[in-house]
Amino acid sequence: MTAWWHKDPLHPLIKTLGKDKVFTTAENLALYGIDATTFSGDPLAVVLAESTEDIQAAIDFARENELSITPRGAGSGLSGGSVPISGGIVLSCERMKIIESVDSKTKTAIVQPGVVTEKFQREVARYKLFYPPDPSSYKISTIGGNVAENAGGLRCFKYGVTSHYVLGIEYVNSEGEVEQTGILSSKLSNPDITSLLIGSEGTLGVFSRIALRLIQIPEKTVTLTALFLKSEVGLESIDEIINLGLTPSVMEYIDRKSLTAAANHIGVSFPDQAGVMLLIEVDGKKDEVIDTLHQIEAKLKKNALVVEVAEDSEDRDRLWNLRRAISPSLVRLATGKIQEDIAVPRGKLAEMSVHLSEISLKRGVEIAVYGHAGDGNLHVVILYSVYNQGEIKTAKLAAQDVYEAAISLGGTITGEHGVGCAKRDYLHLQLSDLNIQLAYQIKKNIDPHELFNPGKIFPSKGSWKSSSSHTSHSNL
Amino acid sequence: MTAWWHKDPLHPLIKTLGKDKVFTTAENLALYGIDATTFSGDPLAVVLAESTEDIQAAIDFARENELSITPRGAGSGLSGGSVPISGGIVLSCERMKIIESVDSKTKTAIVQPGVVTEKFQREVARYKLFYPPDPSSYKISTIGGNVAENAGGLRCFKYGVTSHYVLGIEYVNSEGEVEQTGILSSKLSNPDITSLLIGSEGTLGVFSRIALRLIQIPEKTVTLTALFLKSEVGLESIDEIINLGLTPSVMEYIDRKSLTAAANHIGVSFPDQAGVMLLIEVDGKKDEVIDTLHQIEAKLKKNALVVEVAEDSEDRDRLWNLRRAISPSLVRLATGKIQEDIAVPRGKLAEMSVHLSEISLKRGVEIAVYGHAGDGNLHVVILYSVYNQGEIKTAKLAAQDVYEAAISLGGTITGEHGVGCAKRDYLHLQLSDLNIQLAYQIKKNIDPHELFNPGKIFPSKGSWKSSSSHTSHSNL
Numbered sequence: 001m002t003a004w005w006h007k008d009p010l011h012p013l014i015k016t017l018g019k020d021k022v023f024t025t026a027e028n029l030a031l032y033g034i035d036a037t038t039f040s041g042d043p044l045a046v047v048l049a050e051s052t053e054d055i056q057a058a059i060d061f062a063r064e065n066e067l068s069i070t071p072r073g074a075g076s077g078l079s080g081g082s083v084p085i086s087g088g089i090v091l092s093c094e095r096m097k098i099i100e101s102v103d104s105k106t107k108t109a110i111v112q113p114g115v116v117t118e119k120f121q122r123e124v125a126r127y128k129l130f131y132p133p134d135p136s137s138y139k140i141s142t143i144g145g146n147v148a149e150n151a152g153g154l155r156c157f158k159y160g161v162t163s164h165y166v167l168g169i170e171y172v173n174s175e176g177e178v179e180q181t182g183i184l185s186s187k188l189s190n191p192d193i194t195s196l197l198i199g200s201e202g203t204l205g206v207f208s209r210i211a212l213r214l215i216q217i218p219e220k221t222v223t224l225t226a227l228f229l230k231s232e233v234g235l236e237s238i239d240e241i242i243n244l245g246l247t248p249s250v251m252e253y254i255d256r257k258s259l260t261a262a263a264n265h266i267g268v269s270f271p272d273q274a275g276v277m278l279l280i281e282v283d284g285k286k287d288e289v290i291d292t293l294h295q296i297e298a299k300l301k302k303n304a305l306v307v308e309v310a311e312d313s314e315d316r317d318r319l320w321n322l323r324r325a326i327s328p329s330l331v332r333l334a335t336g337k338i339q340e341d342i343a344v345p346r347g348k349l350a351e352m353s354v355h356l357s358e359i360s361l362k363r364g365v366e367i368a369v370y371g372h373a374g375d376g377n378l379h380v381v382i383l384y385s386v387y388n389q390g391e392i393k394t395a396k397l398a399a400q401d402v403y404e405a406a407i408s409l410g411g412t413i414t415g416e417h418g419v420g421c422a423k424r425d426y427l428h429l430q431l432s433d434l435n436i437q438l439a440y441q442i443k444k445n446i447d448p449h450e451l452f453n454p455g456k457i458f459p460s461k462g463s464w465k466s467s468s469s470h471t472s473h474s475n476l
Numbered sequence: 477m478t479a480w481w482h483k484d485p486l487h488p489l490i491k492t493l494g495k496d497k498v499f500t501t502a503e504n505l506a507l508y509g510i511d512a513t514t515f516s517g518d519p520l521a522v523v524l525a526e527s528t529e530d531i532q533a534a535i536d537f538a539r540e541n542e543l544s545i546t547p548r549g550a551g552s553g554l555s556g557g558s559v560p561i562s563g564g565i566v567l568s569c570e571r572m573k574i575i576e577s578v579d580s581k582t583k584t585a586i587v588q589p590g591v592v593t594e595k596f597q598r599e600v601a602r603y604k605l606f607y608p609p610d611p612s613s614y615k616i617s618t619i620g621g622n623v624a625e626n627a628g629g630l631r632c633f634k635y636g637v638t639s640h641y642v643l644g645i646e647y648v649n650s651e652g653e654v655e656q657t658g659i660l661s662s663k664l665s666n667p668d669i670t671s672l673l674i675g676s677e678g679t680l681g682v683f684s685r686i687a688l689r690l691i692q693i694p695e696k697t698v699t700l701t702a703l704f705l706k707s708e709v710g711l712e713s714i715d716e717i718i719n720l721g722l723t724p725s726v727m728e729y730i731d732r733k734s735l736t737a738a739a740n741h742i743g744v745s746f747p748d749q750a751g752v753m754l755l756i757e758v759d760g761k762k763d764e765v766i767d768t769l770h771q772i773e774a775k776l777k778k779n780a781l782v783v784e785v786a787e788d789s790e791d792r793d794r795l796w797n798l799r800r801a802i803s804p805s806l807v808r809l810a811t812g813k814i815q816e817d818i819a820v821p822r823g824k825l826a827e828m829s830v831h832l833s834e835i836s837l838k839r840g841v842e843i844a845v846y847g848h849a850g851d852g853n854l855h856v857v858i859l860y861s862v863y864n865q866g867e868i869k870t871a872k873l874a875a876q877d878v879y880e881a882a883i884s885l886g887g888t889i890t891g892e893h894g895v896g897c898a899k900r901d902y903l904h905l906q907l908s909d910l911n912i913q914l915a916y917q918i919k920k921n922i923d924p925h926e927l928f929n930p931g932k933i934f935p936s937k938g939s940w941k942s943s944s945s946h947t948s949h950s951n952l
């Protein structure tokens with residue numbers, strides 16, 4: 001059978017955009033077929049848009065040729081959001097990295113979607129301004145991707161998630177038209193389409209410009225760590241700090257398995273008895289920070305093995321390198337991992353921890369746990385061998401146990417990574433059929449051709465119509 | 477013509493709910509035909525629901541009889557949201573005022589929609605918890621109404637608006653089915669229907685239970701005021717305080733006209749030269765509050781006529797009574813007023829103030845201005861005589877000037893009061909036709925019968941089909 005694309009169907013797209021903006025070689029297609037999960041897809045082409053007009057051209061071409069569009073930032077997502085499981089065209093915004101404006105008077109900025117989060121943070125710091133959202137991947141992830149996934153990060157306990165900093169979005173819809181939502185004010189008006197676009201995971205359109213709210217940069221930041229014998233004691237200490245009325249910017253929980261992996265990875269050692277580590281950061285006005293630090297130290301010292309304050313920025317960087325080494329180091333422990341992202345109400349962390357121990361025991365699987373304890377958001381990593389069918393099956397069952405435990409405590413199956421294709425088939429555990437149906441209808445209103453990221457968020461129903469469609473590779 | 481309701485069509489509704497839950501007398505219908513605006517409508521009946529089942533029964537009855545439902549809390553709204561301009565049934569939740577739970581461990585609460593905001597704040601304070609949203613009407617407004625309008629209030633600069641405290645909503649949809657959205661966690665998952673319901677102004681369904689996030693109660697609160705000769709200087713002082721990196725909980729701006737009206741109303745006097753008053757509140761840990769207070773005092777004293785700190789709670793109450801007297805006292809200055817609720821980006825307040833002076837001069841209208849300066853949210857009150865057609869026309873033109881000025885500065889026509897029927901016909905100034913159309917399609921998805929609050933938010937297009945329909949009375 002001669003498929004239609006054998007007649008060089010990409011020709012009009014390449015002609016419009018120019019050859020250097022359209023990738024079609026096998027190596028490039030493979031590279032843009034994956035993200036930070038183990039899902040993969042086979043796109044027909046990758047468009048590297050450099051302007052809103054380029055995005056429009058790609059969307060027009062896709063719509064006219066009944067191809068899907070998978071929007072992509074840095075491809076660092078953890079739920080498969082930017083994996084082109086429907087084939088079609090990957091529309092990367094990585095080259096759209098202009099910071100159009102930073103206004104210190106109104107404390108706002110306008111950026112293109114491909115601006116890297118860390119780069120943006122550095123730029124606004126020059127104006128003594130602060131953009132708090134900091135997903136662990138912030139050194140590579142983009143603002144557009146962060147908004148699409150409503151990324152969280154380490155500082156959410158004090159500063160909230162990405163949505164709290166988005167004022168408005170310019171996007172290209174499925175007709176190729178440029179639309180704007182939101183305003184540059186700190187209060188948003190009804191009806192608020194902006195909130196629909198935030199966290200839409202590339203299913204509603206492609207962002208071309210984003211207006212962000214900034215805040216004053218904190219005067220001082222201090223970092224401290226505490227090691228505990230037991231998980232429960234560490235988790236209780238977090239509750240105690242919150243109950244003192246203190247608001248650290250960071251309160252991270254790291255279990256022994258994660259700590260061991262990360263410490264080995266970067267070549268440091270820690271006291272043998274340590275069962276869990278807390279990483280806490282306090283920022284704000286200088287005097288307040290010192291006062292808060294002393295209160296936290298006093299509270300932690302009651303039950304901790306060791307409490308230590310990072311004395312200088314070098315110490316601080318070392319601790320953060322340890323924290324950031326967790327995810328990559330866990331990958332080395334097994335050939336397969338399921339990375340979960342559950343969140344439970346604050347105060348239910350100790351209960352969740354007990355559930356996780358029970359699940360590990362019952363299913364006989366290795367589970368590593370770390371995450372944003374202040375938010376009740378835990379990354380639960382289930383390790384298995386991809387070469388062992390039994391382990392694959394068991395890991396899958398354990399993952400479902402974890403979802404169910406989180407939901408039974410009033411939590412969610414996805415705190416900050418999004419649904420994508422990784423959690424699509426578990427969404428029914430959390431949302432009623434009616435709610436899922438409703439969200440799907442809204443998607444269909446905004447994207448009637450189902451052009452954008454088909455197969456994401458919503459439980460699969462039938463396959464994508466395009467002949468370039470490929471089945472997804474499960475992450476198991 | 478004999479309309480169908482002459483055959484006692486309400487009989488089935490009264491039979492299901494009982495006579496004491498259905499009001500049909502002319503006095504009651506008139507009472508529930510209005511809110512805090514000058515709009516009014518003529519409902520066929522008022523249902524005072526006492527349970528989720530009562531809400532379901534009213535919705536089923538309305539749907540089967542092709543009547544509209546206008547959901548209502550306390551009727552204290554300022555955009556006509558609870559005015560039954562489509563006739564039909566007013567569905568009041570004022571009797572559903574049970575606080576179902578307050579959990580100090582997870583810092584969450586579950587309430588029925590009719591709980592009065594102040595009452596809820598007092599109740600959670602018993603657990604040393606804090607629910608920050610405080611619209612000026614908080615002594616009578618309800619949580620359900622606050623969520624439906626995404627109410628703001630005085631403390632938004634530090635604490636944000638109602639949406640920042642809503643974790644989940646139980647609501648009854650147009651089929652009479654009970655649905656739940658959201659979770660009891662601090663991070664929300666995609667797809668997030670909760671954010672659609674918040675600020676939906678009664679157009680998507682009727683809330684039956686609301687889950688709220690609470691925070692630790694501040695240890696100490698201090699209140700201070702400053703009087704300035706000129707508006708610009710007062711507004712610049714606000715910018716200066718923000719630029720110091722300080723975050724007062726309250727930063728209110730009150731112009732001379734508003735101050736005069738309120739002071740006369742409660743019988744206090746103020747220095748003759750005062751052109752503008754700032755009301756500032758700082759809360760938090762005791763030492764931090766004192767430190768912040770001193771910094772603010774020092775900054776204000778540079779340019780203010782007088783700076784005074786409220787010494788005790790009696791002093792504080794007196795200042796707050798003055799602030800709360802503004803809206804009712806302005807009503808007495810003229811027979812008609814247009815109450816606007818624009819918001820501009822922080823840092824653009826001084827510019828907006830100049831625009832307002834120019835509009836007042838150009839149109840020859842009296843304008844009073846007060847509001848939440850920290851948020852850039854100003855209540856602009858245009859005064860006129862309802863007996864003078866020329867003044868009515870001029871006031872309307874001035875209102876449009878104000879909307880356009882706010883939008884030209886990157887602001888919004890509604891900061892916290894909602895669109896309702898008051899700003900429905902100005903929405904196109906702010907949102908593209910496509911965006912409005914999209915929001916309307918979403919409304920139709922969720923409420924295909926257009927049962928809920930027809931004629932609100934969306935620019936009017938054709939009249940409501942029910943035979944009980946009445947035209948709206950404009951607020952001019």
